Amino acid sequence: MDANTVLLVFVAVGLDGLAGLAGGVLSERWLQRRLPALVAFAAGTLLSAVFLEVLPEAVEARGNAAFAWAFASFVALALVEWALGHHHHAAEAAAGHAHGHPHAHHHGHPGAPTLPAALLVSDALHNVGDGAAVAAAFLVSPHAGFATAFAVIVHELPQEVGDYALLRAAGWSRARSLLALGAVQLTAVVGAAGVLLGTQHLPSLQGTVLAIAGGSFLYIGAVDLLPELRRGPDSRQRVVGFLCGLLLIVGLHFAERFAGGHG
Numbered sequence: 001m002d003a004n005t006v007l008l009v010f011v012a013v014g015l016d017g018l019a020g021l022a023g024g025v026l027s028e029r030w031l032q033r034r035l036p037a038l039v040a041f042a043a044g045t046l047l048s049a050v051f052l053e054v055l056p057e058a059v060e061a062r063g064n065a066a067f068a069w070a071f072a073s074f075v076a077l078a079l080v081e082w083a084l085g086h087h088h089h090a091a092e093a094a095a096g097h098a099h100g101h102p103h104a105h106h107h108g109h110p111g112a113p114t115l116p117a118a119l120l121v122s123d124a125l126h127n128v129g130d131g132a133a134v135a136a137a138f139l140v141s142p143h144a145g146f147a148t149a150f151a152v153i154v155h156e157l158p159q160e161v162g163d164y165a166l167l168r169a170a171g172w173s174r175a176r177s178l179l180a181l182g183a184v185q186l187t188a189v190v191g192a193a194g195v196l197l198g199t200q201h202l203p204s205l206q207g208t209v210l211a212i213a214g215g216s217f218l219y220i221g222a223v224d225l226l227p228e229l230r231r232g233p234d235s236r237q238r239v240v241g242f243l244c245g246l247l248l249i250v251g252l253h254f255a256e257r258f259a260g261g262h263g
């Protein structure tokens with residue numbers, strides 16, 4: 001692994017950290033209008049990153065075993081979400097926030113607000129996975145890395161906006177909420193460093209991590225985010241958002257081919 005790869009990984013993880021501040025930094029008015037499109041954009045980038053970059057690279061590295069790892073991570077996420085009743089990548093939170101009702105987001109437990117601590121811990125675990133995925137993708141190729149980094153950062157935006165709304169609704173101050181979300185977002189560094197160091201000893205690690213990321217991106221994109229496209233008024237901005245996300249990754253994919261790169 002060269003110094004350039006390591007630099008790219010940490011720049012991407014740093015940008016992902018900034019995404020944690022989205023809820024407090026972007027204007028409320030802009031969010032109210034644009035959040036549904038942002039959720040759709042995230043679904044488009046995640047799903048195209050899965051099928052064009054992440055899974056093909058995972059299969060190249062690990063053969064058919066990649067599908068078993070991807071499937072296992074998809075099923076594990078479904079079970080975790082079912083057990084916790086917690087939509088981690090809560091498009092609902094985004095939708096609730098967009099309509100000015102952050103309190104509406106209670107994960108199917110009416111009247112029982114999510115504890116900030118539980119929210120932050122599950123966020124931290126998720127971000128370790130995101131950081132690992134970004135590192136593994138940059139290790140296999142720059143375009144897989146960029147596609148994965150885009151997919152990670154873009155899907156964190158609506159997530160972090162929802163989390164910010166929840167912390168504020170739980171009575172946290174603006175500064176405390178942003179500090180906590182930024183810090184939790186930076187746990188991605190742990191995942192990234194783990195993969196960068198781990199592959200030195202276990203070269204198959206990067207393919208396995210990519211396969212797991214493929215399964216979880218597929219779950220988040222198809223199960224958590226995509227159904228939002230069919231919900232509520234003003235479906236056009238969501239369809240446009242979805243197609244823009246898709247075209248971003250498709251464009252990246254073909255730009256790399258024309259540049260005569262890996263592929």
Ligand SMILES: [Zn+2]
Binds near residue numbers: 156
């Ligand atoms: Zn994420």
